[in-house]
Amino acid sequence: MEEKNKLIDLITQDYISIIFSYALRRTNIREDAEDLAQDILSELISAVANIRNPKAYNGFIWAVANNTYKRWLKKRKKNRAGYLEDYLGLEIFNVEEYERIEDGVIYKEELNRLRWELSLLSKTYRDIVILYYVEEKSCGEIAKELELTVDNVKYFLYKARNIMKDGINMNRELGEKSYKPAEFSISYWGEYSAKYYNLSKRKLPGNILLTAMAKSISISEISIETGVPVAYLEDEVNILEEEGFLKNVKADKYQTSIIIFTKKMNKDVDAVFKEYAKELSPKLYEKLLSKEEEIKKLFSVKNGGSIEKLLWDILPIMLSATIADSLHPAYLPALPLLSNGNHGWLWGSEETNKPWDWSVTIKSITQNAGFGGKYAVLIDFTILNTENQKQIGKEEVKLLSKMFEDGIEISSLDEREKEVAARMIENNYAINVNGVFKFRGSIFNHNQGEEGKEILRDVFTLYDECIKVVNSEILKLILSSLPKHLQEQAADIAYVKTISGMMSAVMEEMVNRGYLHVPASSDMYPIGCYIRI
Template identity: 25%
Template structure:
């Protein structure tokens, strides 16, 4: 073929993948492999220009590649010597110019070379991703292929190309306690997660351990690389990801002016959390006694509430009140804590807050945490406004989370339509199937041939009265708040890093959440609550409707 025609082979993804694999196998990092690969491309372009005909392009290309690598090795050795010398001088090392960028200036086929350049950069990232997922996250090659959208054979080829080079770096991890027995982070959060949740960027073990190392100590990329025994390119890329988060503004890490990185949220070790729980347990018995007395004293008031769904079981209603009662207690604690100890601290305001629990291999921790997610919609199902909330935790599973679209949830739409009663005979076969599923998950109940909401349904006009059923509990707990505030202040001083003191309220929220679980279990033992027959149930779910 004519020499000019052979440039099309340089734009072939399979050839570039093989070429990058050749370079990656012989280099210590993906960035260095990019340099070698671009050197080979430039040498090929120059050689092609000097030829009239090329009989076998691939034979020609690999001959050039071997020659360039030999030169590259000599230059690398020389460059390393220069760097060593530079450490003892005041001279600045000059920035190296990417040879492809330099060559483009004089090449008439710049578009093709730009595509080649982009492909090399893309391959560099793909090789890094494969390495991290296989060696650090311990993913199977089939799972890596699915995640990256490439063939499993491609994953194996890239692992083979890189294994000899990267294995030495990865095996060093076995000499460190952290990577031999990695930390696992359990994340919780509060606020509006939609588009603001940095937790989704830290699902990998590698990400979690890098973040954990910065939990109360600012560290440089070099320090993190040394501690994790992971090559710098991996560290630098991961730091960028963790600083950006999901929305580009709130990540799990933040970069300081001294080019070090530190945690942007509170992380508490399992052993420390167990200590916090021990401190709280001193007050749990008295708190539960107050909860039981409050529910008993207000039983008639609770049963007389004008629910839009028929409710006659105070134990069932109490499932939606107890968590709100504990949160009312927690709000009272935060109020007194702020007034007594943190009046001069300006609380950080965010759309979403993250909190983390760090679990080591032999740690024993039982997080009896209960959470609550709420969703809303307007002008739907014949209502002007809908708000729905569900409590979830050890005993009951979540029906929906923040961001759930009510208008596209047939079960919820059926529940709204059943307010006041819905005749089964008016339903189509498809609607009957939806109704059956709504009964199964606890949204609906069937009486005779009519469907009614099983969950609590409240008229918006009575919303304040409903909230008062749990909020009024705070009037009965003043004598318990003060001593617990003093105890929590001591825990904050012990476990919240100074740079995160403006998030002390998150420490209170996420550590006292355990009280909800303790209260629920004790109330079940004492007959104040009953244990749901299934975790997929109506208990702890309510809906407020404005007609």
């Protein structure tokens, strides 16, 4: 008995630090090591009574220590999930069967709550929680796998548990966009690029941008509003940040970095265009009629005497040029460089169909860089359901660059050009007249264009005076609706909106008043397509 008492004294006095070191090497966490060491000491003191040979105490001590560690490890793995359950105030782990149906329902609800809170954690927090509680890895193993310190892993675990607990206690509710996603479309003005329009084909990018527009917001907050787990949002947010649509402003908070027109903003802006177009269109048309004979004389050979076709084809681009001349350089700085290497302006809209943005769109394609030589202008009118920009590309423009007033001999074309010519004839942009390929759109040369501007000088002056007032009103409207961080873009976007909005509003008002007519058949002639030779 005396020898066993001496052994107890030896263990409690000389082996405490040794046993603690043993425990710490196996747990890598001081708190866990203290728990394990306490269990080993308790087991040793209890087992001393059963030792047969007290002199062989060293082997006895380490045998008990190893067996206690194995039991502790098994118990720890079994209870780890249960610890999180107790901490969060849930009852979802280690439940194998339910005596009542409602118990099963409660279990599923609790499990969904936990999964939802877990889905809201950012990647580092989420990974550590899964590795620790689901895959049952130690903090040391997690630290090595994620290239963190053990202390950092412990900190993240502590923070993650508190975040999840707070979320469960507040009973989060999903935002409106989780069940009713907003409409969204992207608009682009600048060097030609179809890249950005793909954003409008998917609901998620636009709704992320709308959610983060008014104030900076975390991915978790975006997740709550959209109902999309953080794990799926992280890639989307990174892509939007790389493309320049989102900006990481502070501590994983993101904010939309392009102007987005809400439905109300669009309605207010469109009302301005409509109001001024109603007043301006009859005055413009009166001045156009006063110049009708001069216009016919200048362009009749090319357009069969049809002043209306000429107006459809050329008036929009001339009005657009008037705005550019009028507002440059005060409102027309150098186009900003975008993420895809092009220069232009980007903005969004909380709608898919924006009356003035899309009722008229214009694209110019040149055979060579710059506009010094031949080029084609393609105008698509929603009211006419035209698709010039879809039907005519660089190959067609290359062929048209060879065009003369009287056409071009088809026999002089190479095989590829003949294929392009056949396609243009099939799509009604050209005709074959006794072996001569003739373009059915408007054709004019540089001198005619310049002379046309002089003839219509009064028209453009009237338009110029109006457009300055409109642009000022549009800018005020935009500024009144924007968060502060986007206001520096307002002047540029107001300029672009004024170009497209006022031009198309005038054209549509002319249709509404009967000054211009929608052709009964597209076979009459291709509207909105001309080349300058």
